[in-house]
Amino acid sequence: MKITIYDVAKKAGVSISTTSKALNDRKDVGDLTKIRIREIAQELNYEPSHFARALAMRKTGNIGVMTVRYYQTPMLTNPFYSRIIEGIEERLISSDLNLVTNVLRREQVEAGELPKMVKEKSVDGIIMLGHMPPDFAAMVAEKAGPAVVVDNMVKGGQISSVTMDNSGGAYKATSYLLETGHKKVAYVSGPSRRYSFKQRYEGYVRAHREKGLTPDPALAVFNEKEEEGFEWTGKILDGPARPDGIFACNDVTAILTINMLKGKGIEVPEDISIIGFDNIELSEHFIPSISTIDINKEAMGIKAAEILMDIISTKKNRVENIVFPTQLKIRSSFMKRI
Numbered sequence: 001m002k003i004t005i006y007d008v009a010k011k012a013g014v015s016i017s018t019t020s021k022a023l024n025d026r027k028d029v030g031d032l033t034k035i036r037i038r039e040i041a042q043e044l045n046y047e048p049s050h051f052a053r054a055l056a057m058r059k060t061g062n063i064g065v066m067t068v069r070y071y072q073t074p075m076l077t078n079p080f081y082s083r084i085i086e087g088i089e090e091r092l093i094s095s096d097l098n099l100v101t102n103v104l105r106r107e108q109v110e111a112g113e114l115p116k117m118v119k120e121k122s123v124d125g126i127i128m129l130g131h132m133p134p135d136f137a138a139m140v141a142e143k144a145g146p147a148v149v150v151d152n153m154v155k156g157g158q159i160s161s162v163t164m165d166n167s168g169g170a171y172k173a174t175s176y177l178l179e180t181g182h183k184k185v186a187y188v189s190g191p192s193r194r195y196s197f198k199q200r201y202e203g204y205v206r207a208h209r210e211k212g213l214t215p216d217p218a219l220a221v222f223n224e225k226e227e228e229g230f231e232w233t234g235k236i237l238d239g240p241a242r243p244d245g246i247f248a249c250n251d252v253t254a255i256l257t258i259n260m261l262k263g264k265g266i267e268v269p270e271d272i273s274i275i276g277f278d279n280i281e282l283s284e285h286f287i288p289s290i291s292t293i294d295i296n297k298e299a300m301g302i303k304a305a306e307i308l309m310d311i312i313s314t315k316k317n318r319v320e321n322i323v324f325p326t327q328l329k330i331r332s333s334f335m336k337r338i
Contacts, residue, residue, distance in 0.1 A: 003046045005094045011044065012037050017093050024096050062098045063088075063308065064123035066115050066140065068132050069103050070226055079280035080250065080297060081129055084150060087301020088127060095309065109136050118144045125308045128152065131194045146311040148304045152195050153321070160311070160320045162304040166196045169293040169326035170203025173247045173275040176328060178211055181337025182245030182273060186219040186236050188257050189249035191226060197249050200277065204247055219243055230256035237264070244272055244337060251276035251283040254290050258333070269335035279329060288332035300324055 009019040014037065021029045022037040065088060067081065089099050100123055102115040109132060117123045118140060125146035128137055137154045141147035148160045177185045187204045189197045201220065208215040218239030223232050233256050236243060248254035254276030258268050268274055268288055276283060276292040283290035307320055 003044045005046070007044060008037065008041045008046050012040050016090065020093055020096050060098075060122055060124050061096070062100045062117075062123045063092055063305065064100045064102060064115070064117040064126040064144070065129055066102045066104065066117070066126055067129045068106065068109050070106055070131075078252075079282060080252075080278045081151075083280075083297035084129065084301040084304075087298035087303075088305045089301075090298070091302045091305035091309075097309075109133065112136065112139065114140065114143055125312050127304050127308060131196070146308055146317065148308045148311075150300060150304045158317065158319050160307050160318075160322075162300050162307070162322045162324070163196070164295045164300070164324045165326050166199030167203035167206070169277060169295075169328075170200035170247065171207045172203075172326065172328045173277070173291075173293055174204045174207035175211075176330075177245040177247065177273060177275065178207060178213070180273075180334075183337070184216070184219060184241050184243040185245040185247060186221070186243035187215075187247050187249070188233055188236055188253055189220070189222050190253065191224050192222045197222070200247075200249050216241065230260045233257045233260045234264070242272075246272055246274045248274060248276045251278045251280045251290050251292055254292070254333070255282070255286055258286075258288070258290075269333050273335050273337075274333045275328075276333075284331065291331045291334040292329050294327045294329050295324055 005016055005019055005023075009016045012019060014033070018029060018033070019037055022034040023041060025034065065085060092099050100117055102117045104113070104115055118126065123144070126140065126144040128140060128147060128149045130151050132152065134154045137149060137152065137159070141154070141159050148162065150162045151164070153161050153163060174185055185208075187201060189201060192198055192201065204220075205215050216239070219236065219241075221233065221235045233253070236246065236257070246257060248257055254274050258274060261268055261272060266272060274291065276290045279292045279294035283292050303322055307322070311317055
């Protein structure tokens with residue numbers, strides 16, 4: 001079994017970052033620490049990753065992560081995307097590469113403005129994280145060189161992608177609600193134009209149809225105007241029939257919906273069950289704890305970094321479309337109706 005930098009770090013009792021810095025003679029690691037880590041590396045017969053050697057000849061040694069800010073809350077602090085970024089950073093550190101982030105405003109994307117890291121050629125490849133218009137993503141990839149998109153898909157383009165099974169996860173959540181006695185299952189979502197939300201709606205519809213049901217259009221609410229806060233989720237109660245179960249497009253939306261329902265005196269799960277998507281850390285600690293669709297977010301980030309590094313090191317722009325599986329986790333926001 002090949003010895004990795006993780007093995008060296010574990011035996012030395014230090015972080016991967018410190019191990020990488022010691023092996024690369026960085027000045028911010030003490031001499032005694034360097035000596036001890038190098039002795040352990042020699043003892044374990046550790047050989048540096050071929051990625052690191054191949055990428056060492058690149059111009060910058062930087063890998064870019066680009067996102068677009070659609071709301072007031074910074075996207076990089078979104079608990080879903082921050083865990084993906086942790087995975088990316090973990091993989092880059094082990095190859096002594098630097099992570100450079102660039103957050104674009106909506107107006108910049110609409111104007112077709114390239115991110116600073118691309119214009120200044122300060123990165124050797126780029127990971128585009130989250131929703132952005134396909135034409136814009138394709139333009140960035142063309143100008144940036146090697147590129148990978150995460151939680152998005154650029155149809156018709158030669159761009160590798162790392163996504164999760166959006167449709168399958170939504171199908172699991174909706175099917176479970178229907179199979180446990182819920183008669184009116186709603187879907188509360190962000191903008192329908194976004195790839196992941198569109199896929200999740202398809203899974204929601206498929207779960208109904210496979211059970212011989214027709215989903216009520218009045219029970220599907222999309223935040224098309226990207227309104228802040230949770231007032232928009234109240235539209236789910238405007239129809240003639242109040243839902244007894246809700247599948248929310250993500251955990252943040254599930255939490256917003258619960259806050260809206262609490263304000264109207266509606267109890268979760270006694271009156272309405274809710275299942276979210278993403279399994280962010282807050283979902284387990286919220287009251288009630290959020291039933292959700294779990295995804296290995298760090299693994300998605302690691303895989304995106306590995307694909308990009310391989311393209312850079314081999315100079316072969318192969319296209320991979322990786323889809324991560326999902327798992328249903330039931331918590332306190334859910335109650336059976338049968």
